[in-house]
């Protein structure tokens with residue numbers, strides 16, 4: 001008899017999304033699955049998030065940490081989007097698990113880890129991302145309405161302000177004093193650490209009730225609201241992979257700014273002065289040192305000793321820069337004599353082969369069929385949960401009506417106000433969740449053309465050698481790149497097993513190191 005596989009459960013629940021299965025329901029489904037598949041569950045990690053957008057997941061982080069201990073072989077989730085709703089995150093965490101020899105299983109999505117499911121998975125993830133972007137757009141619409149009236153849009157107001165019953169900002173005098181002091185110290189030349197010390201010695205707390213740190217001071221000095229300007233949508237947008245692009249400033253048209261839209265705590269002059277000083281101090285030496293983007297990080301290994309290879313950049317004086325991958329063993333001075341390999345040579349080789357071997361149209365029909373089957377199953381599931389939510393929404397509406405009628409008839413009770421607020425909040429949450437599902441279900445089946453377009457887009461990035469874009473999808477297709485002393489080999493995930501009768505083979509391509517520079521020259 002084979003030994004039982006050991007697994008842990010990861011479950012997540014965000015209270016602002018009511019159509020989600022509760023943690024208990026997720027765990028039950030996973031335990032069922034484990035029983036059927038002869039898997040032993042060792043532990044359950046569960047995060048209850050206040051909001052789906054805030055991604056602090058202490059238990060998740062703990063699980064990733066524990067995955068290095070070698071105690072379990074499998075992480076089981078109920079649905080893939082419990083693991084992550086963001087492709088970039090998902091790929092990098094999955095890599096971490098994989099590096100520790102651990103498999104991720106989704107109970108409802110039935111992905112088995114075969115190369116084709118790896119690709120299917122990446123497409124599903126891409127779609128989840130599309131959904132959440134759509135949802136964000138819907139939410140944004142509602143928020144904009146409120147923003148135009150300079151209302152507080154949820155969360156904690158900044159230090160120095162409270163929010164009244166109509167969601168308008170009002171000054172909190174005691175806190176405003178702290179804010180003024182911070183600006184005052186800064187424009188008089190005090191550094192962050194002096195300001196932090198001052199505040200903490202005085203026993204001041206941030207709005208969250210914490211001690212002050214560099215970030216909290218910075219976000220105060222950077223907040224235009226203190227000068228009486230209501231600002232909405234100030235932080236720059238996240239890109240499709242969830243990273244904030246902090247360099248591009250927000251498109252002015254998407255930003256709502258109203259001078260005098262909220263009570264001022266400091267003058268415009270003080271804010272301006274602080275802003276200028278921050279800009280000057282930021283320009284510290286070395287700040288603009290160029291960073292390289294390494295396409296193959298996490299994928300490239302030394303064929304001589306098996307270590308992972310790492311990106312390395314040198315810039316000798318008076319010589320052009322030299323960027324390479326080197327054996328991790330060598331970096332730690334533990335005697336592997338495999339030579340480093342020029343970054344552009346090996347990346348060029350991988351991209352050329354990727355285009356030739358994987359991004360072709362033969363795979364498309366099979367992929368499309370699989371995706372559509374998946375969509376169908378999902379939407380059946382969604383439909384059921386919408387029905388429940390609509391029933392609940394009607395109930396909430398009825399209760400609201402009842403209170404209104406009671407008040408109109410002169411039966412006013414002080415509890416009504418709190419009850420009403422609670423009902424209104426539930427109502428808008430439900431409406432939002434229903435809307436989310438509508439958006440999701442509005443997506444028709446995927447067509448071959450769409451997938452072809454997706455591949456064509458990838459191909460375009462490959463041909464342009466757009467490394468940042470390529471990096472986003474390459475991990476779905478490239479299994480491993482191995483650098484031997486004399487040659488380089490790349491192993492791709494085979495999209496589909498139509499190539500052979502049964503077993504899934506991986507496509508390998510290899511080239512002698514000495515010839516690699518020629519590939520580069522051909523392209524150039």
Ligand SMILES: [Zn+2]
Nearest residue numbers: 302305327336
């Ligand atoms: Zn090595």
